[in-house]
Amino acid sequence: MKRRTTLLLSSAVTIAALFSFNSKVQAAADPTIKATNYNMTVKLNTRKNQLTEKVTMHVVNNGNEPVKNLLVRNIASGVLKYDHKHFKATRNATTSVKSISSDGQKLSYTTGKDKSNLFVNKNLNAGESTDLTVNVVTGVPKRQDRFGYQNINGGKVYNLSFCFPYLSDYRNGKWNYHPYYDAGENRNSAVSNFHVSFFAPKSYKVAASGQSTTKNGKTTITANNMREVAIAASNKFKVDHAYANGVRINDYYLASKNSKQYNKLALMTAQDSFHIFTKKIGKYPYKEIDITEGLLGKDTGGMEYPGLIMIDASGFLQKKHPLDRYNELTEDVSHEVGHQWFYGTVGSDEYMEPWLDEGLTNLLENGVYDLAYTKSKAYCAKLMHSKFYTRKNVKRANKILKENANQFINKNQKASYINYPVNNPPKGVDTEDMAYELGMDFPAVLKVAMGETKFFDALHDYYQTYYLKQATTQDFLNIIRKYDNSKKVNNVINKFIDPKYLSE
Ligand SMILES: [Zn+2]
Structure with a gap:
């Protein structure tokens, strides 16, 4: 999911009140049944x-x-x-x-x-x-x-x-x-093969995980090697598409005064995200992805499924919307596309270790897509009449975030544990802050502690190792330590990860 937030790689929150109870995550081997x-x-x-x-x-x-x-x-x-x-x-x-x-x-x-x-x-x-x-x-x-x-x-x-x-x-x-x-x-989290016959009135356009064709009200869906299937159907959908890295991106959107800009920016952001995430993390397993516009409620920007992402359109359907909605759209789309890597391809227990998919995905959104100069962000800045988005300023943002992370490491600042289940975050921390913000701060600080090359090599290895399988925090740490087992890196790990919650 994409939680609406205005924070940008905030330096870690300083709360560390802990209480212990037994609630270890299951090791993420493939299911025996x-x-x-x-x-x-x-x-x-x-x-x-x-x-x-x-x-x-x-x-x-x-x-x-x-x-x-x-x-x-x-x-x-x-x-x-x-x-x-x-x-x-x-x-x-x-x-x-x-x-x-x-x-x-x-x-x-x-x-x-x-x-x-x-x-x-x-x-x-x-x-x-x-x-x-x-x-x-x-x-x-x-x-x-x-x-x-x-x-x-x-x-x-x-x-x-x-x-x-x-x-x-x-x-x-x-x-x-x-x-x-x-x-x-x-x-x-286990992947499976899905064959779905979906029936809806003929006037409906249907978006679905995997590949699908619609004829006379019957949509035939084939979704192989996926964790689940999601469907969005509407008698008001318009459809456009683009390609990135050989993947077809379909955008199912709704007519409005702003729909031309919405559709263009959604597709451009998805394209840029696919380019960057493929290069940094690894290849996307599927041929297609659908983006669907709808209303998801006031706190939610989007929702992820293998091969389909839902994007919240609140505001866009009115005649006038705050200009910042364009910026939120790039955040929502890059975030949900990021989940194609972490959740869709590398599965994890979203309830027991929500940081593992939300934190890593938030890093892809804020610490990878946002920190690269892209056409989509340039178009977004144009729509917002902003002159701030320049290569120079993107470079400056990279520098500031690196300085913050170094300060966190060198001044030995406190953080809070992140590997707790959704129903039981550490005392004084809210679940969403734990999973999204601190869950992103951890890999963001690791990136600086290890250096970019080593960090992305490790992340690529994690992706390839658990490709279409499922991983735990312990699996993630094992791979990080394979690339850098220094005292510096272990200090970072010890600030964010409570060993009591790791699987054996
Ligand atoms: Zn999410």
């Missing part, structure tokens, strides 16, 4: 604002032990529970599991307190596989959100994510799951 394939039929009823979903997952037990239950997550349940509590207009949207079956046999299941978790009574021996079919009907809430619909321009935009059932990851003898967290994420 996982769904290798999903076949999904999803029908969107735009009159009832309702999804009818049939999801068949091919579940394989690659472990040495049998299991008695398979954990299916109907993640929409957690979202809607949150929505009902906070937004009156969402109360008629509910989710209901119609049936779960395997090979034509109906299966029973139990749920705990969190109704997202469906523990299906299905035995699966070591080495065996099965096809599990889940039928659900889920209402789409009226909310400006990553899961919700809005009325825009006399039409509708549907953001469809956090609403498709999936198999939880099974690692180290445990199903891995977390409760819904509205300001962040609680998704699974």
Whole structure:
């Protein structure tokens, strides 16, 4: 997610009150039980604002032990529970599991307190596989959100994510799951292959993860090697595209007085981001990415999925918007494109170690894209009538940030730990500051402590090593230390990382 913020590589916050409890992240090996394939039929009823979903997952037990239950997550349940509590207009949207079956046999299941978790009574021996079919009907809430619909321009935009059932990851003898967290994420991380038939009225344009084609209201989606599929559909979308590093970038945007500028700047920013991140970190695994415009609420600038990013359009749809919205647009787009590297390609546990994807992505946005002179930022400055954006000033910003980081290192300034779960940040620190700001300060200071070349070599190595897999903070540290195990670097690590929370 992209949190709206005005901070720019702030020097670290000085709070270090800690309390300990046991809450280690699971080591991020590949799941021993996982769904290798999903076949999904999803029908969107735009009159009832309702999804009818049939999801068949091919579940394989690659472990040495049998299991008695398979954990299916109907993640929409957690979202809607949150929505009902906070937004009156969402109360008629509910989710209901119609049936779960395997090979034509109906299966029973139990749920705990969190109704997202469906523990299906299905035995699966070591080495065996099965096809599990889940039928659900889920209402789409009226909310400006990553899961919700809005009325825009006399039409509708549907953001469809956090609403498709999936198999939880099974690692180290445990199903891995977390409760819904509205300001962040609680998704699974293993990659799979998705084949989706999505039905919507013919007037709707459909954007989706992976590659898709639409004919007579049916969109066929193929999304291979992805962690999930997200869909955005609207009868008001216009589409434009551009290319970067051989990747096709589709921009689904809405008509407005500013839409020409919005579309041009969104595409340019995505192109520049792809160029820079590919060069610095490594190659993007997919052929295509969709950018979709919608409303995501006042605190959210965007949301990331493999092969699709949602961008908040608040302000742009009005006749007049503050000029600074152009600057925010470059931040939102470069941030969500950055997640294609950290979350999309290198997965991590977004709930237990939110800094690992948000902090590294924030570094790509603020410490990599922002610190390079780009055409998109130059165009943005022009739209904002600003003369400040020059090569000289970009150089100056680089210099100041380097000086700040050196001061932090040499004056032995205090920081705060960042590798805590979303529901339990260190005392006195708010979760978003921990994950986004301090989570970015850590690699930003490491970059200066190690020197740029060594730092980006290490980051590239981390990317290649965990490409389409998942990593933990411990994995990240191991690679950093492989490139620089000096006292200086370890001092930085010790300021930000609490060893009590590292996986073994
Ligand atoms: Zn983010």
